[in-house]
Amino acid sequence: MKIIAIGRNYREHALELNNAVPTEPVVFMKPETALIKGNKPFFHPDFSSDIHHEVEMVIKISKVGKNIEEKFAHRYYDELTVGIDFTARDLQQKAKEKGLPWEKAKAFDGSAPIGLFIPKSKYKDLGNLSFTLDINGKRVQTGTTADMIFSFDFLVSYVSRFFTLQMGDLIYTGTPAGVGPVKPGDRLTAALEGEVLLEFDVK
Numbered sequence: 001m002k003i004i005a006i007g008r009n010y011r012e013h014a015l016e017l018n019n020a021v022p023t024e025p026v027v028f029m030k031p032e033t034a035l036i037k038g039n040k041p042f043f044h045p046d047f048s049s050d051i052h053h054e055v056e057m058v059i060k061i062s063k064v065g066k067n068i069e070e071k072f073a074h075r076y077y078d079e080l081t082v083g084i085d086f087t088a089r090d091l092q093q094k095a096k097e098k099g100l101p102w103e104k105a106k107a108f109d110g111s112a113p114i115g116l117f118i119p120k121s122k123y124k125d126l127g128n129l130s131f132t133l134d135i136n137g138k139r140v141q142t143g144t145t146a147d148m149i150f151s152f153d154f155l156v157s158y159v160s161r162f163f164t165l166q167m168g169d170l171i172y173t174g175t176p177a178g179v180g181p182v183k184p185g186d187r188l189t190a191a192l193e194g195e196v197l198l199e200f201d202v203k
Contacts, residue, residue: 001168003030003112004159005056005085009149009174025150025158028102030172034112041201042110044184048088053182054175055133055141055190058083059152060117061169068160073153076165081115082131082190082197085172087179112172115190115198123193126152134189135182143176150174 007026036042044051059077068076085106092105123129126145133141145151150158155171182188182202190198 001032001166001170002163003032003034003170003172004163005030005106005112005172006150006155006174009155010143010147010176011149012147012177022149025155027159027162028106030107030112033109034107036110036113036200039198039200041203042084042086042113042182042188043203044182045088045108045110047108048090048105050088050090051182052087052089052179053133053135053140053188054085054087054179055131055143056083056085056172056175057081057129057131057143057145057152057192058114059120059156059171059173061156061165061171062167064164064166065156065160066164068157068165070153070157073156073160076156076160077152077171078120079117080120080126080192081117082133082192083115083170083172084113084133084188084190084198085175086111086113086182089181113188113198113200114170115192118192118195118197129193131192132190133178134191135186137187137189140180141176141178147176148174
């Protein structure tokens, strides 16, 4: 399986990092070793002093597809959840300044905690789902899929032009505004439509 992640898919988040609002999806990858399942803790790495949380909607690919038309994209995923795209902001900034890839900042071990998957059929409108992140009981990020620049279906279609999508692949679809640092001792709680799907500690 592979993890395909989308950057800058919420206008306000792009602006809070002083980035241009994209006209096509910003795509990067994470390895399977980035995943943290089952609410297991995230261990703050010693190579960064500025790890930021980014809560995101995540969709799971349910069948193989290549060059998928957007109008058929909904057939290629049937579950979704919330996840965290942890980012070593200090490493990312150094890479951006030098025009280098982001992998060390985005794809390190444990950088992709993933919540409990829910059938998409549970929700009436995938284009208007609310999701949140709390740290130590305080709300730090609030998002709605209505604010996405590129929809789930568009992303599935777009990504499939470059990568064959396979069963179990995950697409992290971007974070809303409000990103910020985490530290050992923090407890992160992510919810979709008010239902907690991911909760874990930073150690």
